Amino acid sequence: MQAFTDIQSKSLSAQIYSQLRYQLMAARMQPGVRLKIRELAQSLGTSETPVREALLQLVRDGALEMKPGYYIRVRRLTLNEYLETREIRLMLEPHAAVKALPHVDKAFIEQLEKVHETLIRAEADKDYPAALLANYEFHFLIYRRSGMPQLIEILERLWIQIGPLLNYLYPFGHPSYDGPHQHLHILEALRKRDAEALAEAFRADLIEGGRAFVRYLESIEPEATQ
């Protein structure tokens, strides 16, 4: 959870931003839910200023949206918006993984295997929040080894846009594995140090995971006009 734990010695607004970002990524916030500056400030025990600053940044990140002058709510991605996100991720995530490859050692792969086991166990237990976190950790442990901080930042921004959708997703259809879990292909490619297979495994994971999104969004789209 690296990215989210450094919540100290930072400005209040940065702390709040990190915290909200974490909640978004972890699907703790439903799309469309309204956020009120005053309420949040009160519940956090701070003034409105840092809360507002945090929210504004999330708006710019595309994780929240703001009706012109008025209210702020968790963004509701349309199917097309989701597809664009996926298209961008398809370019960037495999690349990040390939860049990480030279910095992958045995210990790291074992660490990933543990995280993956956690993921599988969580899914078996239907503990979806835990599964989401494990999935995030699996991916970003790898990306962080790329040594490309800017790229990682871009990817995290994309993930927090998608996070809230996961709320709807799990009840709906969620990870439907028709074969072995894609993460296993990823692990295998890492072991073999096969860059092309690695990139392909990431693409497959993304598309595989995306199917449920697309199905869900298609089923919702008609009413999502607002």
Next chain:
Amino acid sequence: MQAFTDIQSKSLSAQIYSQLRYQLMAARMQPGVRLKIRELAQSLGTSETPVREALLQLVRDGALEMKPGYYIRVRRLTLNEYLETREIRLMLEPHAAVKALPHVDKAFIEQLEKVHETLIRAEADKDYPAALLANYEFHFLIYRRSGMPQLIEILERLWIQIGPLLNYLYPFGHPSYDGPHQHLHILEALRKRDAEALAEAFRADLIEGGRAFVRYLESIEPEATQ
């Protein structure tokens, strides 16, 4: 300039943000220059709040940097940071162009040709600010046709990081064309509707343009430790 002209009916902080972003992109701000909230607020005739909000967002964009609690200044990219930026752009910009291809018509190409002429003329006149703007316009006119707003947002964020560097660049070595201008290859690929050639032309333009950056940053690097 589309992205920068909608400076009305937006919140003050959004206006200030847009304005600063424009100045960054257009190389109106030197790397390392310090920005003071109070000063800016005064010179803009507003209070500090919206200025601070705008600056914070630019910090998150990586265009400005902030010594922990202390001062805010225009970010100074290291060579490695620049190279990472370029690496990301190399993935995204050619793709954006290819996605734009289906929406390119004759009129649009003529528009691009005009912009390119402006660029060439500006360079001949050594009017570098104008050249920069024309170059920005040339690229983003194309990217905007991709119909991928998120991608464009990501790219603009990358461009405003690089903008300030251009200050140093032009005096230094700047666009050294060893052959025909890369934009001509881009235009040709657009006319032929040749996606692969188009992608390649964008890659070439990026690398070509990047050479001067790299040369400059390498010459500077030793002292840039701070």
Next chain:
DNA sequence: CATTGATACATGATATATCAAAAAGGGAGC
């Protein structure tokens, strides 16, 4: 003359106050 420490000052961070606009609620009229 160099060094150190105390004080004044500048600046970003946070809190609070004020404003304007939008939403929500309620009552009068049909």
Next chain:
DNA sequence: GCTCCCTTTTTGATATATCATGTATCAATG
């Protein structure tokens, strides 16, 4: 019972006040 209009309330936006911390200055001391 429904609709329209007015009032009240809520809320985000902006301005201002306060706080904490880093920086600079300068004098006292060795």
